[in-house]
Amino acid sequence: MDSYSNGFYEEEERTLTVFNNVDGASEEEQDSFFDSYSASASSSPSSLCSSNWHSERLPVSLHWFRSFSLRLHDNSALMASLLRPQTQFRAVFVLDPWFTETDKKFGANRLKFLLECLHDLSNQLEALGLKLYVAQGQTTAVLAGLCQEWGVTHLSYQKSQEPRSKVEERTISEMASMMNIEVEEFHNHTLYSPTELIKLNEGKPILTFKDFRTLLSKLKPPAVPISSPSTKQKYNEDNIPMFKVQTFQIPSLASLGCYDVELGTGPWVGGETEALKRLDNYCTVRSKPFDNFLDCLFDKTSLSPYVRFGCLSVRHFWHYVRQLASTDKSKMTLVQEVSSKLLQREFYFLVSSQVPNFDTDTQNPICIQLPWEFDADGLRRWRSGMTGYPWIDAAIRQMLKEGWIHNLLRESIATFLTRGDLWISWLKGAESFEMYMLDYEPSVSCGCWMKSSSTAFITGTIEHYNPISYGQQLDPNGDYIRHFVPEVKNLPKEYIFCPWMAPIEVQREAGCIVGTDYPHPVVDHMTAGVICMERLKSFMQSLSSHQTNP
Incomplete structure (x- = not known):
């Protein structure tokens, strides 16, 4: 040198x-x-120097x-x-x-x-x-x-x-x-450097979305994206x-110990080229409301896997939709949707940068230490989509097959595993997301899991979750279930969310005998759901006098 x-x-x-x-x-x-x-x-x-190795x-x-x-x-x-x-x-x-x-x-x-x-x-x-x-x-x-x-x-x-x-x-x-x-x-x-955001807030912690929004009002828009390398240069x-x-060389899947039998059949193809191509389609599809919520559940336009792998710059995403809206006011709904999602992601990255051990529940100062139980059989059935609750099983199976599910489905399976029915630690669910979800990012995923399990980021009243009625509200005919849980596809819609309640004659006619063709429920929600809710309320009451939660 x-x-x-x-x-x-x-x-x-x-x-x-x-x-x-x-x-x-x-x-x-x-x-x-x-x-x-x-x-x-x-x-x-x-x-002009030669690139000859010698x-x-x-x-x-x-x-x-x-x-x-x-x-x-x-x-x-x-x-x-x-x-x-x-x-x-x-x-x-x-x-x-x-x-x-x-x-x-x-x-x-x-x-x-x-x-x-x-x-x-x-x-x-x-x-x-x-x-x-x-x-x-x-x-x-x-x-x-x-x-x-x-x-x-x-x-x-x-x-x-x-x-x-x-x-x-x-x-x-x-x-x-x-x-x-x-x-x-x-x-x-x-969009922003967490270090710069904390500095702007005079070093004071930002642990609630309300405080984050207040800080955003002081910020300039995210920096414009820089140019790509030129083929002319x-x-x-x-x-x-x-x-x-x-x-x-880039190795093959087989050389890394993965074989076709392990792969699902999702619609996602990796790469920046695919990401930028999908960006145009995303903006076209998302500029108008879906005809029904079922279209959301089967949606294949999400860009979150491409953001996670960095194939799509969040700054480019942010400014691209605003540029479209500047000449087409019908795109303002799109701007609001993209802004909401990217800022929620931004918030979790910001909090994780301030909180030690954010991706676990041990020595995590903002995570309530609920006395979770470990049910090996319950966890196994949840992870394999065999809980006996078709709405939950459909969501799990889509995740295993495609590597992506809608946010409301994530909320459903997370709540069911934790505070809703099984009372199993959110960490076990986060492990499955890390393995299967294409868009898994530790800070974002762990933040969402803590929120779903009511161990952090609690705002307002904690609602009781029902894995039957919730699905019925979103997919009244059970078409989403019929697609991913074919065992129950011939059941009439009044029983497809709760096959065990169908008379045995109906089960026989549908070719779905509960306990043979499809499992019995892993727990009785009418009992387990009430017990989980009471345990949560009791624990929260015991903490309310001496602990503040984000």
């Missing part, structure tokens, strides 16, 4: 300063900056793609590395054992979606004359090895908003410091020999 001039290091400092401030610029300023910066970088004599090589600027930043558009960290002068660019994704370890925290459908995202990202980089190197192993160890082997002097990545990633990021930062590697972190996974990549490239 001593062989480079002082001017090189001055250029590094200038680059860091500019890139760290670019997110706050207007869209026109950003475009102008990247155009001029690209021109200066490409006109540098260093851009020739004298420039230092490498490495971008680390993460499982929530798999896109080219609105990716500040990517552009920081891609346009850094007097360096050559490489991009890597590390497939950590966490994705494929034996306890299967990352289910087959989620893993398939991830690999599709990587293939799409790889194709897009190839169109720019670049490569995506996919390495397997423990993340910190892999990055340390590659940085040493490749001569990396700069590392950029999108910073995680999840508390569980703090240790990993701190370890990587320490590793980089020891290796004299400059690290650039960027906040692009949420020649980027300076340092290629490695083909025999080494073979070790950085």
Whole structure:
């Protein structure tokens, strides 16, 4: 490194300063900056250096793609590395054992979606004359090895908003410091940086949505998304020999221990290309109300899986719908829907950044410690969609098959598992969501589970939940149940939500004998529901005199 001039290091400092401030610029300023910066970088004599592996090589600027930043558009960290002068660019994704370890925290459908995202990202980089190197192993160890082997002097990545990633990021930062590697972190996974929001609130905690909304009134709109890399620009990549490239290929599902028998048949295809294509369709479909609620339950337009994997930038999503509404007032309903969902997500990320152990109930200061019970058989039946309550089973089976269910269905199965009927800890349900839900994000999911189980974020009266009548209100004819629970599809609508109440003659005629073709209810809701509600009320009353809950 001593062989480079002082001017090189001055250029590094200038680059860091500019890139760290670019997110706050207007869209026109950003475009102008990247155009001029690209021109200066490409006109540098260093851009003419040979990429031959054995020739004298420039230092490498490495971008680390993460499982929530798999896109080219609105990716500040990517552009920081891609346009850094007097360096050559490489991009890597590390497939950590966490994705494929034996306890299967990352289910087959989620893993398939991830690999599709990587293939799409790889194709897009190839169109720019670049490569995506996919390495397997423990993340910190892999990055340390590659940085040493490749001569990396700069590392950029999108910073995680999840508390569980703090240790990993701190370890990587320490590793980089020891290796004299400059690290650039960027906040692009949420509309606002939680750190900046807390700072704006003078360091005072923001633990209720009411306080969050008050804070929002003081904020400027989210920063406009930055430009994507241009196919007209020649980027300076340092290629490695083909025999080494073979070790950085995207693996197959089978090689990771997942086989077709484990996969569902959901409508979701991973990748940024698919996300942007679906964005147009989403805006068209969601601009007008659904004809009936059944259409919501079968809806395939959701973009939440793409937001979770970073295939779709939340800033791009936010500004895109507003741009549509600026010329078409009929899109204002769409703006309200998107704003509500993204801000709810933003709120949970904000709270999780302030609350230690947010993703568990142990030493979590905002989570009420209810005396949950562990019913192994009840949990097994809930997880497999065999509770004997068709509304609950249909929702579980859709989740297992497709990796996504409507928010009201999530609320139904979460309440049933916890305070509604089974009195099992919300953590057990969150584990299933982590395995199967394509859009699972720990902070958001755990926040919703605490709310559904009435262990945090309680507002107003806690309502009694009925897994029969609730479904009947949303799907009077039981069409959703008939689709996902075919065992009961021939039952008349007055019995399809409660098959055990059908006379035996009706059961025989429908070809569904309860206890043979479809299970008996795991619990009697009329009894279990009342007991759960009384236990919850009793516990809340005992806490009300000395504990405040968000």
